[in-house]
Amino acid sequence: MTTLELLRARKSVRAYTPVPVEPEKKRALLEAALEAPTAGNMTLYTILDITDAALKARLSETCDHQPFIAEAPVVLVFCADYSRWFSLFRSDCAQTRAPGAGDLMLACCDALIAAQNAATAAEALGLGSCYIGDILENYETHRALLGLPDYCVPAAMLCAGYPASSQKERRKPPRFAVEDVVCENRWQPRDLAAMLARRDGRDAAGFSRWLKAFRERKWDSDFSREMTRSVEAMLQAWNHPPET
């Protein structure tokens, strides 16, 4: 399979066989993450390899109660991490500036780029993987559970393992067309209802029912409100003046 075919075929896998992932495969996956491009070659992230069963079980609760996380052979948390670099810069110059929101965002970019290399490598190694956006929730709890210092916040979580046979047979959810998501030069409005009709083929009544349920589940929902509260807490902690 070529790399382009692999990127096309890759779908999220949320159920794994109990077969452990070989240590050399996990290492290959981590090495692929580290080979990703990173701003100024600074590697503005730390990867937490969650091997402790009790910690996996706890994260499966704090990340919107998804039991499959506790069963995943590989659980990686990609943290945007400026703590190492800020300490080094301050050792060079005591009056150096404090980290700000731009540094947080740049480090998040680094973390996600690396995470996607890990997801692609997992696929190449015959593993299935799934992102857990809910790692953005419950910042204070995750900070304590994972022992995170200042200027280090969770940006992405990736679970991986050998796909259960039910997952292998599952059809990849269809994507929007290039014409729907790409604009030339300047942003242009697009009709999302029409995009969804083309993508999912629901009739008007079915779409209306689906939209209400989807909005209630993905937007006007507890986890979704919690995500914003938690990210605001991350930003506040990040902007707190450094200890001297």
Next chain:
Amino acid sequence: MTTLELLRARKSVRAYTPVPVEPEKKRALLEAALEAPTAGNMTLYTILDITDAALKARLSETCDHQPFIAEAPVVLVFCADYSRWFSLFRSDCAQTRAPGAGDLMLACCDALIAAQNAATAAEALGLGSCYIGDILENYETHRALLGLPDYCVPAAMLCAGYPASSQKERRKPPRFAVEDVVCENRWQPRDLAAMLARRDGRDAAGFSRWLKAFRERKWDSDFSREMTRSVEAMLQAWNHPPET
């Protein structure tokens, strides 16, 4: 070349031959981006395909004065974009909640995951590519230049083209070791100076000179301060109550 080899070999390329990128290759790259995992299969981003030479030239100035951007055959801006979904949710329920920082962060994750698929696809297609983190700067200018609506902000820029021969021969900058960046279960402090000594092989005096220059260029610098100002402006605009 296998996908793992490709991920290992891929390095940033900032100089391109003048040969245009074939439309079918650009399309393959965009299709690979769209196949990336996305939260709730919502595709929380818009990709701007910058084809206008004057706009490329302007972005090469606003993104920390990097002339190579103006010469890049492909310039893509990945915007975190909740505008489509928020409009649709509001059409379904006028009292729906407003977007918040958590939604912005989740959409940025989506945008970066898609961007890294594009970078990997570029490599598979024989193209070189380079991220421009500076697209996080000058938010107000980029918003006007790119015609961005509320709840849509630039998250990443990727340039691509056929690599100039000088770039093909350039050695990929070495990365940190897995042991330096991966922690088991909980975050652990690491000695970044020692990591850099292992990675780059400078002696103590050379390291000291390098660190001062690097800090002044990457941290205590105008572009770096501007990035935080700009991302704070993005966050403020995002948190502004929606127009009714």
